[in-house]
Amino acid sequence: MLTITNLHQGYGRNTVIEGLNLTMGRGLHALLGPNGAGKSTFLRTLATILPPRLGQIQLDGIELHRNSLEQIRRRIGYLPQQFGFDPAMTVSEFTCYAAWARGVPRPVRGAAVEEALDKVGLCDRRDEKMRKLSGGMVRRAGIAWAIVGNPSLILLDEPTVGLDPMQRINFRSIISQQRDAVIVLSTHLTDDVDAMADHVVVLDEGGVRFQGTPPELAEQADASSPGNTPLERGYTTLLADSQER
Amino acid sequence: MGVALTGALCAVLPFVGSIMFSVPAAGDSGVASVPGWRIIAAGATFGPVLFCHSPFGEMESATGRNWRRVQLGVLALNATACSLLFFLTSLMVFGGPMALLVLRGIIGWMGTALLAARLLGWRAAWVGPLALLPIMIFWGTEGPQQYAWWEFTARPIDDPAAWVTAAGLLALGAGAHLVDRWRWRAAVTFLRRRTIRLSRRPPSAP
Amino acid sequence: MLLIHVKRSPVRWIFPVALAFNLAMLFFRNRYWIGVWPETSAAAQMPAYLTSGLAAAAAAWSVGAPHRHGTVEQKLPLAVPRWRREVPPVATVLLYFVLISLIVQAIAFGLTLRTNPPGIELWPGYVVMGLTVICLAVAFGHVVGKALSGRFAAAVAGLAWFIVSMYLGSQWDFGVVSGPVYNELDTLTVMVRLLGAVALISLAVALPNFLARERAAVSRRTERRWLRPAVVVTVAAVVLCAVTAVLGSPVKGREKPAEVLCVGVRLKVCMWPEHQKYQSAVEDIVQRAERLPAVFVLPGRFDEYGVSYQMRVVDGVIDLTDRSGLPPYFYIPDGSTWALSGTVATEIMKVSLRYCAKAPFSKGEQVDLRANETEAWLEAFLAGGGRPDYHTNRSGEAAAAARRGEERANHGSEAEQFAWAGERVTEYNAASCL
Numbered sequence: 001m002l003t004i005t006n007l008h009q010g011y012g013r014n015t016v017i018e019g020l021n022l023t024m025g026r027g028l029h030a031l032l033g034p035n036g037a038g039k040s041t042f043l044r045t046l047a048t049i050l051p052p053r054l055g056q057i058q059l060d061g062i063e064l065h066r067n068s069l070e071q072i073r074r075r076i077g078y079l080p081q082q083f084g085f086d087p088a089m090t091v092s093e094f095t096c097y098a099a100w101a102r103g104v105p106r107p108v109r110g111a112a113v114e115e116a117l118d119k120v121g122l123c124d125r126r127d128e129k130m131r132k133l134s135g136g137m138v139r140r141a142g143i144a145w146a147i148v149g150n151p152s153l154i155l156l157d158e159p160t161v162g163l164d165p166m167q168r169i170n171f172r173s174i175i176s177q178q179r180d181a182v183i184v185l186s187t188h189l190t191d192d193v194d195a196m197a198d199h200v201v202v203l204d205e206g207g208v209r210f211q212g213t214p215p216e217l218a219e220q221a222d223a224s225s226p227g228n229t230p231l232e233r234g235y236t237t238l239l240a241d242s243q244e245r
Numbered sequence: 246m247g248v249a250l251t252g253a254l255c256a257v258l259p260f261v262g263s264i265m266f267s268v269p270a271a272g273d274s275g276v277a278s279v280p281g282w283r284i285i286a287a288g289a290t291f292g293p294v295l296f297c298h299s300p301f302g303e304m305e306s307a308t309g310r311n312w313r314r315v316q317l318g319v320l321a322l323n324a325t326a327c328s329l330l331f332f333l334t335s336l337m338v339f340g341g342p343m344a345l346l347v348l349r350g351i352i353g354w355m356g357t358a359l360l361a362a363r364l365l366g367w368r369a370a371w372v373g374p375l376a377l378l379p380i381m382i383f384w385g386t387e388g389p390q391q392y393a394w395w396e397f398t399a400r401p402i403d404d405p406a407a408w409v410t411a412a413g414l415l416a417l418g419a420g421a422h423l424v425d426r427w428r429w430r431a432a433v434t435f436l437r438r439r440t441i442r443l444s445r446r447p448p449s450a451p
Numbered sequence: 452m453l454l455i456h457v458k459r460s461p462v463r464w465i466f467p468v469a470l471a472f473n474l475a476m477l478f479f480r481n482r483y484w485i486g487v488w489p490e491t492s493a494a495a496q497m498p499a500y501l502t503s504g505l506a507a508a509a510a511a512w513s514v515g516a517p518h519r520h521g522t523v524e525q526k527l528p529l530a531v532p533r534w535r536r537e538v539p540p541v542a543t544v545l546l547y548f549v550l551i552s553l554i555v556q557a558i559a560f561g562l563t564l565r566t567n568p569p570g571i572e573l574w575p576g577y578v579v580m581g582l583t584v585i586c587l588a589v590a591f592g593h594v595v596g597k598a599l600s601g602r603f604a605a606a607v608a609g610l611a612w613f614i615v616s617m618y619l620g621s622q623w624d625f626g627v628v629s630g631p632v633y634n635e636l637d638t639l640t641v642m643v644r645l646l647g648a649v650a651l652i653s654l655a656v657a658l659p660n661f662l663a664r665e666r667a668a669v670s671r672r673t674e675r676r677w678l679r680p681a682v683v684v685t686v687a688a689v690v691l692c693a694v695t696a697v698l699g700s701p702v703k704g705r706e707k708p709a710e711v712l713c714v715g716v717r718l719k720v721c722m723w724p725e726h727q728k729y730q731s732a733v734e735d736i737v738q739r740a741e742r743l744p745a746v747f748v749l750p751g752r753f754d755e756y757g758v759s760y761q762m763r764v765v766d767g768v769i770d771l772t773d774r775s776g777l778p779p780y781f782y783i784p785d786g787s788t789w790a791l792s793g794t795v796a797t798e799i800m801k802v803s804l805r806y807c808a809k810a811p812f813s814k815g816e817q818v819d820l821r822a823n824e825t826e827a828w829l830e831a832f833l834a835g836g837g838r839p840d841y842h843t844n845r846s847g848e849a850a851a852a853a854r855r856g857e858e859r860a861n862h863g864s865e866a867e868q869f870a871w872a873g874e875r876v877t878e879y880n881a882a883s884c885l
Contacts, residue, residue: 047528073530084521088459100452101529101536145525250603266617269497269628271480273841275785276628284613291606298602371606375508376472378613379501383476388842 001025002046002153002182007055009038009045016041018206020055024182028175030197030214031186032235037203039186040081043155046184047078059153059182074103077151077181079142081158087131091122094130095144104149116148120174136167143174147181154183160192172196190232193217202238209238250292251327254285255334261285262338270386277386282335282343283398286350287374289331293323294358298367317422324355342402350398353411359418456543462509466547469505473498473555483786484629485562486728489573490786493630495559496581499552500626503588503616506548508609510592513540515604537656541593545652548585556581570725576636576701577627579645584626586648587619588612593655624700629785632723633705633757640701647691654688704757711758717741720791722755722783732788736833740795744869746876747829748802752778753795789840792833800826803876807884814882820852825875827856832868836861 002024009017016038033039044050057064095113104112117123120140160168172195200217202210221233262282270277328351335344354374361373385396392399400407476498484494517523556578595608620626713721715737759777781794
């Protein structure tokens with residue numbers, strides 16, 4: 001369970017998140033919002049890269065920014081939008097590095113790597129060099145990086161960007177298996193939300209504009225709102241409302 | 246940025262340039278006495294060559310001839326500016342004959358850096374001069390004030406072999422950059438066709 | 452984790468090239484070091500000293516890997532602190548270069564072991580010295596890699612270390628060009644230096660990234676995680692560096708040996724026992740000297756440098772004063788027995804020829820030149836013929852006279868040569884001073 005209370009965040013004089021309150025249980029939470037809404041900043045704060053200006057974040061009752069970083073970070077898996085890799089490493093070495101750096105103990109590290117590779121379907125590619133993988137496979141390896149060691153909070157920043165439709169379907173099925181953790185996935189693609197999210201949070205102008213399930217977001221739709229799907233129309237209606245205000 | 250790096254080396258030159266270091270050598274005495282400027286001169290080429298590294302990678306290789314011309318133009322301009330800057334600083338610090346020695350050294354080092362850049366990429370161009378430097382010092386020094394014919398950084402200023410070596414290295418380095426993938430393929434195709442044509446030529450009448 | 456880095460580090464491509472380069476430096480030069488323990492390890496240490504610039508560059512290159520690979524952001528929230536994540540790459544660079552140095556040392560060791568001369572206790576000091584230089588280079592490269600942007604870091608680290616190492620080598624004896632038997636390395640100083648170098652690597656790893664763009668991306672709390680280890684290793688490094696400075700150069704003159712290796716009867720030449728490999732060459736010289744005609748008077752004894760008296764080092768220089776009553780000394784620098792034959796020839800000429808005691812110390816230009824020619828002959832004859840393996844600053848007629856003397860030693864029978872030389876000595880002694 002992730003509980004966020006009165007979170008304020010920003011860079012210098014700019015305030016990006018203001019008084020955000022959220023509670024997220026196990027399952028996949030899609031973070032929707034226009035560019036500049038503060039999705040990435042929010043994820044970086046949850047990842048403990050940025051300390052909050054004000055407010056509290058609790059993961060399973062443990063406060064993120066007040067306890068030992070090493071202990072907290074063992075429970076967090078983070079995949080930024082732009083992630084990199086050592087091209088000389090193999091897929092299993094890349095994942096093993098993540099396991100080691102997340103503090104997975106040596107006796108169980110091998111098993112944790114195998115499990116992560118199995119989940120993302122890269123077991124048969126474990127000895128392949130990262131530089132030889134296709135874009136979709138690199139993404140899958142990235143997910144393995146984020147989920148290895150079974151963290152209880154998985155943060156994925158725009159993970160489907162640049163994937164073709166088939167790869168996105170694969171990705172959705174991989175993520176759908178990770179239901180034991182709180183998964184926060186930032187995106188601006190409503191089909192992804194529709195296909196895999198249990199909950200949706202719409203961020204705009206530093207605050208939560210909406211929190212609920214995808215069908216509840218679709219219900220927000222106005223007949224005149226643009227969009228191809230009910231969810232898209234619900235989303236655009238919300239944004240149009242906030243712009244009017 | 247490249248000029249800034251050379252500028253920093255120029256700032257160091259008056260302080261380190263005249264220091265004589267005792268370094269192991271393969272010659273009879275087993276020791277080479279190396280002045281600081283001989284080492285710093287190798288670094289004067291790093292700035293312009295490393296500056297050519299760009300993060301665009303593949304995107305650049307797909308661009309046309311104009312971009313490549315601009316890149317080579319910038320390299321030539323940067324290299325000339327850096328060499329001139331280092332030469333003038335040497336002229337002020339050590340005087341004419343020594344500055345010419347420095348200039349000859351830079352010519353050779355530039356060729357080495359360009360060659361390394363062609364083989365290993367712009368970013369690893371430093372490998373060339375940095376690997377050649379110990380070779381020059383260790384095997385190039387044959388005795389007190391005696392150097393191998395190819396030692397282009399230390400032999401007397403009127404030594405033609407040293408000038409030829411330095412110029413040859415520069416030509417080799419610059420030439421390596423003219424051989425791109427397309428030209429190489431064209432050359433191979435040309436040679437292959439020529440070989441086939443020669444082999445098909447009917448034997449001349451007795 | 453270290454194994455993954457060892458398998459994937461780009462240094463693995465440098466490894467065979469650097470190893471070949473190091474071995475070439477060991478073998479494509481004078482091989483006098485084979486058969487003398489301190490010379491063996493000093494010669495094998497020397498390539499490490501010269502190629503440590505590559506180690507510094509590799510360390511700077513490796514610390515910049517997250518920037519090159521674009522992994523900075525994803526590594527920020529990892530549980531293992533940054534300084535611990537830096538350990539495997541820096542250890543990899545260290546491992547490869549230490550391995551190169553140890554392989555070179557092992558090969559050199561094997562070659563000397565075949566003759567198994569005495570003095571093996573003088574061998575480890577220079578090995579440690581070489582390892583210290585590599586550790587210092589890696590620490591230096593790591594710090595430069597953190598301080599500069601990726602593009603220039605490796606180049607600057609390599610070049611700057613080249614200059615720094617030569618300075619340290621020349622001024623502080625961090626590297627040596629040879630390991631003569633009359634010197635030894637102070638174990639405490641050498642070990643403290645190695646520990647200091649390791650502490651400096653730890654300090655380099657514990658230091659935060661100096662790059663502004665990296666600092667901006669990290670929370671203050673994340674950054675503070677380096678503070679405690681950094682303070683500990685800073686204190687350790689400062690203490691070790693201070694102790695190193697106080698201890699000074701590790702190169703010290705050895706105590707007079709309890710037992711010396713002497714050859715000859717009429718002419719006795721005594722050497723360091725570690726120079727056992729030169730015994731037969733020295734015996735040859737002594738036998739030739741003992742065969743000389745009676746006009747040549749043999750001084751009783753020659754000692755190798757440091758054998759017959761306690762050497763004192765004053766301000767880093769071996770004190771040569773107060774040698775009254777002691778036999779003349781000779782060196783075998785870089786394995787050259789010509790140095791011994793030269794010294795013996797000079798001393799024989801001193802006691803055999805009646806040199807002029809008063810200014811202008813001459814019997815006329817031609818007579819003096821003929822004496823020079825005789826001395827050159829004697830030197831070449833004692834050496835067994837051939838040409839000297841050193842350069843002199845003689846020029847003009849003096850050089851021509853010396854060349855004539857050397858030529859004579861290479862032509863004609865021994866009896867003819869002795870007759871000629873005896874005539875020359877008699878002729879010189881008969882001439883009167885100006």
